Amino acid sequence: xxxxxxxxxxxxxxxxxxxxxxxxxxxxxxxxxxxxxxxxxxxxxxxxxxxxxxxxxxxxxxxxxxxxxxxxxxxxxxxxxxxxxxxxxxxxxxxxxxxxxxxxxxxxxxxxxxxxxxxxxxxxxxxxxxxxxxxxxxxxxxxxxxxxxxxxxxxxxxxxxxxxxxxxxxxxxxxxxxxxxxxxxxxxxxxxxxxxxxxxxxxxxxxxxxxxxxxxxxxxxxxxxxxxxxxxxxxxxxxxxxxxxxxxxxxxxxxxxxxxxxxxxxxxxxxxxxxxxxxxxxxxxxxxxxxxxxxxxxxxxxxxxxxxxxxxxxxxxxxxxxxxxxxxxxxxxxxxxxxxxxxxxxxxxxxxxxxxxxxxxxxxxxxxxxxxxxxxxxxxxxxxxxxxxxxxxxxxxxx
Numbered sequence: 001x002x003x004x005x006x007x008x009x010x011x012x013x014x015x016x017x018x019x020x021x022x023x024x025x026x027x028x029x030x031x032x033x034x035x036x037x038x039x040x041x042x043x044x045x046x047x048x049x050x051x052x053x054x055x056x057x058x059x060x061x062x063x064x065x066x067x068x069x070x071x072x073x074x075x076x077x078x079x080x081x082x083x084x085x086x087x088x089x090x091x092x093x094x095x096x097x098x099x100x101x102x103x104x105x106x107x108x109x110x111x112x113x114x115x116x117x118x119x120x121x122x123x124x125x126x127x128x129x130x131x132x133x134x135x136x137x138x139x140x141x142x143x144x145x146x147x148x149x150x151x152x153x154x155x156x157x158x159x160x161x162x163x164x165x166x167x168x169x170x171x172x173x174x175x176x177x178x179x180x181x182x183x184x185x186x187x188x189x190x191x192x193x194x195x196x197x198x199x200x201x202x203x204x205x206x207x208x209x210x211x212x213x214x215x216x217x218x219x220x221x222x223x224x225x226x227x228x229x230x231x232x233x234x235x236x237x238x239x240x241x242x243x244x245x246x247x248x249x250x251x252x253x254x255x256x257x258x259x260x261x262x263x264x265x266x267x268x269x270x271x272x273x274x275x276x277x278x279x280x281x282x283x284x285x286x287x288x289x290x291x292x293x294x295x296x297x298x299x300x301x302x303x304x305x306x307x308x309x310x311x312x313x314x315x316x317x318x319x320x321x322x323x324x325x326x327x328x329x330x331x332x333x334x335x336x337x338x339x340x341x342x343x344x345x346x347x348x349x350x351x352x353x354x355x356x357x358x359x360x361x362x363x364x365x366x367x368x369x370x371x372x373x374x375x376x377x378x379x380x381x382x383x384x385x386x387x388x389x390x391x392x393x394x395x396x397x398x399x
Contacts, residue, residue: 291324
């Protein structure tokens with residue numbers, strides 16, 4: 001009898017994790033990202049004729065915008081309990097930016113959308129995690145790793161499903177401009193999802209919001225933030241290099257890019273919960289170190305592949321490492337600002353900016369000296385340096 005009761009409680013707990021507004025929102029957000037992310041650079045360079053150097057500038061400017069608005073929205077959300085208000089603002093930017101590119105696919109609109117509107121839309125990621133953390137703080141249940149695992153696995157699920165749709169519709173018609181239409185629709189659906197919510201919820205205010213932001217951005221916390229960012233640069237570098245490896249040295253097609261990313265996402269759905277379980281019984285920093293070492297190994301092996309069979313065989317190993325780096329650092333960074341859900345989640349975007357900036361430098365230097373595979377080698381080396389720093393900064397005697 002008692003076993004049955006515990007089983008029902010477990011099912012109710014899992015239901016609560018997956019069937020809520022923030023999980024559906026992250027599913028739609030993942031769908032919007034999956035629609036454009038694998039093809040954003042190809043669209044800019046191949047379709048509208050954007051020079052590759054300019055695409056690097058787009059990456060840098062978008063990172064700056066994401067960082068600024070994530071911090072600003074995070075601070076304001078903690079003070080006002082206004083997560084929903086800023087979620088809706090991000091959705092409007094995503095809707096306008098994507099639809100504008102669909103209607104007027106030219107270099108000017110590409111710059112405006114990808115350097116301003118769509119980066120603000122990307123802040124939605126940290127806001128959703130902040131919204132979930134704020135709701136968790138209202139209750140006595142603080143299983144943050146389980147909550148983050150549910151959100152990240154849902155993100156991967158939404159990503160893989162949308163990749164399949166895009167692959168069967170947009171790419172078959174050889175009309176990449178459709179990806180912006182799909183992303184705009186998903187942004188609109190997220191807006192509708194939150195449109196009946198109150199813009200401000202006093203219960204989601206942080207009691208620590210009046211404290212100086214410098215109490216979060218201490219020297220020790222900044223060191224940990226930079227260390228994690230150096231590690232996760234490998235994710236961004238892999239995203240930038242995999243399409244070139246697949247189409248180039250592995251001899252694949254454009255559709256092979258989507259198949260590879262879909263395979264990664266499928267495995268991630270399951271591996272994320274494995275890493276989440278590890279993080280509940282071990283130090284999160286140690287879990288990140290193990291996952292990152294596996295990811296670095298998979299990246300180096302991927303850089304040496306010569307055909308698509310080798311690429312597909314590496315999918316489970318790549319996914320195992322990637323699932324750790326896309327999930328465990330979330331809770332780890334949020335823990336640096338305990339009690340301030342908005343600011344804590346804004347650290348995700350700051351880490352995103354540092355990682356993407358480091359990845360850009362690694363990409364240009366690596367490809368300059370050793371072509372595409374050189375970027376992966378440089379990225380893995382930087383990641384290992386980040387691992388060493390993360391280990392040192394999390395030793396007990398560090399103050």
